[in-house]
Amino acid sequence: xxxxxxxxxxxxxxxxxxxxxxxxxxxxxxxxxxxxxxxxxxxxxxxxxxxxxxxxxxxxxxxxxxxxxxxxxxxxxxxxxxxxxxxxxxxxxxxxxxxxxxxxxxxxxxxx
Amino acid sequence: xxxxxxxxxxxxxxxxxxxxxxxxxxxxxxxxxxxxxxxxxxxxxxxxxxxxxxxxxxxxxxxxxxxxxxxxxxxxxxxxxxxxxxxxxxxxxxxxxxxxxxxxxxxxxxxxxx
Numbered sequence: 001x002x003x004x005x006x007x008x009x010x011x012x013x014x015x016x017x018x019x020x021x022x023x024x025x026x027x028x029x030x031x032x033x034x035x036x037x038x039x040x041x042x043x044x045x046x047x048x049x050x051x052x053x054x055x056x057x058x059x060x061x062x063x064x065x066x067x068x069x070x071x072x073x074x075x076x077x078x079x080x081x082x083x084x085x086x087x088x089x090x091x092x093x094x095x096x097x098x099x100x101x102x103x104x105x106x107x108x109x110x111x112x
Numbered sequence: 113x114x115x116x117x118x119x120x121x122x123x124x125x126x127x128x129x130x131x132x133x134x135x136x137x138x139x140x141x142x143x144x145x146x147x148x149x150x151x152x153x154x155x156x157x158x159x160x161x162x163x164x165x166x167x168x169x170x171x172x173x174x175x176x177x178x179x180x181x182x183x184x185x186x187x188x189x190x191x192x193x194x195x196x197x198x199x200x201x202x203x204x205x206x207x208x209x210x211x212x213x214x215x216x217x218x219x220x221x222x223x224x225x226x
Binding site: 002004027043072088090100101102104105106108 | 148155194199
């Protein structure tokens with residue numbers, strides 16, 4: 001158990017129906033990362049927050065958004081999911097930005 | 113942006129030492145090299161991190177030459193449970209003040225055979 005929690009474990013939605021994925025980092029970790037892993041793309045970095053501020057961004061599409069709240073938990077939102085967004089979404093946390101990252105169990109998103 | 117290249121797959125036998133190399137030709141001065149292990153449907157797990165020369169912990173060693181354009185993860189005496197995908201990650205630590213995105217390599221599928 002890494003100490004990072006993600007909810008829900010599985011999420012099934014229809015195209016165009018907004019979804020929210022939630023992540024709680026390890027106690028004391030200030031940095032949160034989101035990754036997408038699909039079968040044909042491998043592990044892709046989406047976005048990173050450090051103590052509430054956006055710190056780094058990957059090739060994240062406009063329909064994706066994220067934020068880190070004052071209690072340090074983070075949410076990843078998909079405003080209008082498409083079939084190609086079906087993937088495993090991992091959240092990770094670390095004490096600082098770029099240090100050892102601890103990954104959560106992931107949320108499997110299925111878009112029908 | 114430090115792009116990384118790893119072999120797609122490797123096979124080994126139980127008890128052997130395995131070396132997985134990652135190329136990162138345009139690594140930046142403030143970038144560190146980190147390796148992760150991932151089992152199917154699980155999040156990656158940190159193995160080891162280094163900046164230059166050699167780093168060793170209880171599970172692996174990391175060798176980084178002087179030019180830092182590549183790195184080698186060494187797993188001593190592998191077992192069947194080491195069968196997993198291994199990722200090479202290049203990016204800065206917070207102390208650098210940089211905000212560049214992190215880059216995972218394509219991953220190497222290591223299969224340990226009995």
